[in-house]
Amino acid sequence: MAVADVAVAPSKSVSSSDGQVERQRLRTMLLIRRFEERTYQEYTKPGQKIGGFCHLYSGQEAISVGLAALFDKKRDYLINGYRCHGHSLALGMDPRLGFAELFGKATGCSKGKGGSMHFFDASVGNMGGHGIVGGQLPLGTGFAFAQKYNKTGGFTVCLFGDGAVNQGTHNESLNLASLWKLPIIFMVENNGVAMGTEVHRHSAETDLAKRGLGYNMPTMNVDGNDIDVFITEIGRAVDRARRGEGPTYVSANTFRFRGHSMSDSMATYRTKEQQDAARSRDPIALYSDRLIKKSLLTSEQLEAMEEEAGEIIVKAVEQAEADPHPALEDRFNDILAETYPYQPK
Numbered sequence: 154m155a156v157a158d159v160a161v162a163p164s165k166s167v168s169s170s171d172g173q174v175e176r177q178r179l180r181t182m183l184l185i186r187r188f189e190e191r192t193y194q195e196y197t198k199p200g201q202k203i204g205g206f207c208h209l210y211s212g213q214e215a216i217s218v219g220l221a222a223l224f225d226k227k228r229d230y231l232i233n234g235y236r237c238h239g240h241s242l243a244l245g246m247d248p249r250l251g252f253a254e255l256f257g258k259a260t261g262c263s264k265g266k267g268g269s270m271h272f273f274d275a276s277v278g279n280m281g282g283h284g285i286v287g288g289q290l291p292l293g294t295g296f297a298f299a300q301k302y303n304k305t306g307g308f309t310v311c312l313f314g315d316g317a318v319n320q321g322t323h324n325e326s327l328n329l330a331s332l333w334k335l336p337i338i339f340m341v342e343n344n345g346v347a348m349g350t351e352v353h354r355h356s357a358e359t360d361l362a363k364r365g366l367g368y369n370m371p372t373m374n375v376d377g378n379d380i381d382v383f384i385t386e387i388g389r390a391v392d393r394a395r396r397g398e399g400p401t402y403v404s405a406n407t408f409r410f411r412g413h414s415m416s417d418s419m420a421t422y423r424t425k426e427q428q429d430a431a432r433s434r435d436p437i438a439l440y441s442d443r444l445i446k447k448s449l450l451t452s453e454q455l456e457a458m459e460e461e462a463g464e465i466i467v468k469a470v471e472q473a474e475a476d477p478h479p480a481l482e483d484r485f486n487d488i489l490a491e492t493y494p495y496q497p498k
């Protein structure tokens with residue numbers, strides 16, 4: 154069976170008449186924001202329980218929730234950089250498993266050994282967070298190759314930041330994916346900065362969507378803060394991939410509301426005007442305002458949803474705190490590939 158023959162899921166179900174689908178998307182965006190803000194608190198408070206690098210996703214939620222709306226967990230793959238909490242929650246990860254991972258607990262989504270940058274759940278196609286900038290591009294291309302080779306009808310979305318577009322892996326992956334017409338969407342989550350370096354300081358061409366043109370693939374700029382626009386536009390790229398017509402290159406334009414990681418403050422490289430402008434396009438406020446205007450949501454419902462998200466997060470942290478650490482005898486398990494077991498002397 155050719156890829157094109159595989160039945161295409163109704164990927165562009167952007168709206169429902171009673172607003173149930175929309176409210177669920179909003180709930181997930183609120184949950185992600187709460188998760189990240191609580192993570193910030195947990196990281197910075199005395200007696201910090203989270204170790205290692207930690208990158209928050211606040212401000213970019215529409216992208217992960219929009220992608221989840223187009224995603225079929227049985228056959229699609231998502232692969233990502235280290236800013237991976239939002240995508241994991243959007244694909245259905247229980248927040249308890251996320252906090253447990255951050256706290257290094259055995260119940261964490263990566264058994265407490267991956268930490269913030271390595272949230273995985275292969276059972277739903279979440280092929281994880283990756284700490285090496287651009288490292289996920291050839292891996293994602295490999296997933297898409299497997300999907301085409303095995304005729305699964307699935308697609309891969311490979312996410313990376315604007316800081317990854319000048320890595321050699323970017324060139325190699327785009328070329329092979331286009332040459333072999335692989336079912337992949339290359340998506341720059343373009344928040345305008347790589348740590349503190351703005352795009353115009355590292356790229357001669359600042360319209361990053363154009364990067365796909367040199368590889369003979371369709372490209373698009375999409376509003377990464379407007380979930381409805383995002384789902385409609387990216388739905389086209391998903392359909393193209395499922396039809397076997399090959400990759401699409403996307404710059405999903407957005408803004409992060411926090412520093413690069415826990416060790417910097419945005420204030421040193423983002424002006425107050427830039428931050429104010431971004432806050433005025435908060436993806437959650439944009440969406441909830443629209444739903445209220447369309448009478449798909451009331452302000453009372455919104456308040457209840459915010460409260461509910463808060464309660465879920467409080468409970469998740471309590472449970473994760475009570476969860477056990479990995480057993481001492483498990484300390485070398487799951488660290489290296491099983492074919493090369495590390496044998497401590």
Ligand SMILES: Cc1ncc(C[n+]2csc(CCOP(=O)(O)OP(=O)(O)O)c2C)c(N)n1
Nearest residue numbers: 236284285286314315316317344346347348
């Ligand atoms: C190969 C490599 N070089 C450098 C780094 C250090 N580093 C970590 S994050 C980062 C910036 C990447 O920014 P971007 O790709 O825009 O992603 P964002 O943080 O904005 O999501 C850098 C340079 C790294 N992890 N890997």
Ligand SMILES: [Mg+2]
Nearest residue numbers: 314315346347
């Ligand atoms: Mg960036």
